[in-house]
Every structure is written in C-alpha cells, then in structure tokens.
Amino acid sequence: MSTSSPPCEPGLISYILKDVKMEDLVQAIGRTARGEATLHPRVASRLVFEMHGAPKAKVNPFTELTERELEVLKLIAGGLTNSKIAEQLIISQNTVKGHVSNILSELHLAGRTEAAVYAWKEGIVRRENVD
Numbered sequence: 001m002s003t004s005s006p007p008c009e010p011g012l013i014s015y016i017l018k019d020v021k022m023e024d025l026v027q028a029i030g031r032t033a034r035g036e037a038t039l040h041p042r043v044a045s046r047l048v049f050e051m052h053g054a055p056k057a058k059v060n061p062f063t064e065l066t067e068r069e070l071e072v073l074k075l076i077a078g079g080l081t082n083s084k085i086a087e088q089l090i091i092s093q094n095t096v097k098g099h100v101s102n103i104l105s106e107l108h109l110a111g112r113t114e115a116a117v118y119a120w121k122e123g124i125v126r127r128e129n130v131d
Contacts, residue, residue: 014038061124064106070124072099076112077119 014032016025017040028038061070068089075085082096089096100112109115119125 015043016040017042059107061107061118061122065103069099069103069106072096073103073115073119074125076100076103077116077125079116 013035014028014037016028016038020028020040031038061073065073071089072085075088080088082093082100086093086096100115103109103115104111107115107118109118
C-alpha cells in the first residue's frame with residue numbers, strides 16, 4: 001500500500017501571498033510538487049466562508065487597498081488601459097497588472113469592468129475627478 005499523494009490534476013492547488021517568508025515559500029513549493037494543497041490562512045478562511053455561503057461583509061476599499069491601488073482603481077474607472085495607467089504613473093505594465101489583480105482580489109470583484117462600476121458606485125471617483 002502506497003502512502004504517496006495521488007497525481008495532481010492540472011490547476012490551482014496552492015495559494016500563498018506575496019509577503020511569504022522564503023522558507024515558507026520553499027516548503028509550499030515542495031508540498032505543491034507532491035500534490036498537496038497549501039493555502040495562506042486568510043485565503044483558507046475566505047474559501048471556507050464562500051463555501052458555506054456566509055454573507056459577504058462590506059469591504060472598505062480605503063482600508064483594504066494601498067494608496068497606489070486606489071490610484072489604479074480610479075484610473076480603471078476613468079477608462080484607462082493598463083498601458084495608459086503605466087504611462088501615467090510611470091510604472092511598468094506588469095506592476096499595473098499586479099495592482100489590478102490585488103484590487104480584484106481584495107474587493108472580491110470579477111474583472112476590470114466590475115471594478116470600474118464599483119469605483120463609481122462607491123464614490124471613489126466622481127465625474128468632476130475624471131478627465
């Protein structure tokens with residue numbers, strides 16, 4: 001009888017945050033290579049709440065997002081592409097993509113359009129603030 005893990009199907013089996021310690025990252029990579037799931041506790045908690053249908057708490061973008069992410073969100077709501085945002089903020093497009101990914105994750109949004117609508121509905125941007 002074998003005690004090894006079953007072969008892993010393609011797809012996501014682990015999720016760690018970017019501020020992970022190097023030793024934890026190495027351990028997570030090893031576990032993932034063996035087909036074992038690794039989830040950051042915040043991610044695991046969110047997953048459990050989602051699976052049990054817990055009501056979503058209202059997210060405060062001013063506490064959940066960094067100042068730069070709020071800037072990016074405002075520019076998304078203004079209709080700018082990643083390349084235009086990168087140009088305006090003098091950062092790389094990859095950095096913009098990272099900010100967009102963090103915004104969507106932190107605010108539990110499905111995509112850029114939903115993020116833009118959210119920013120308008122929550123008053124993060126107003127008509128007078130958009131060129």
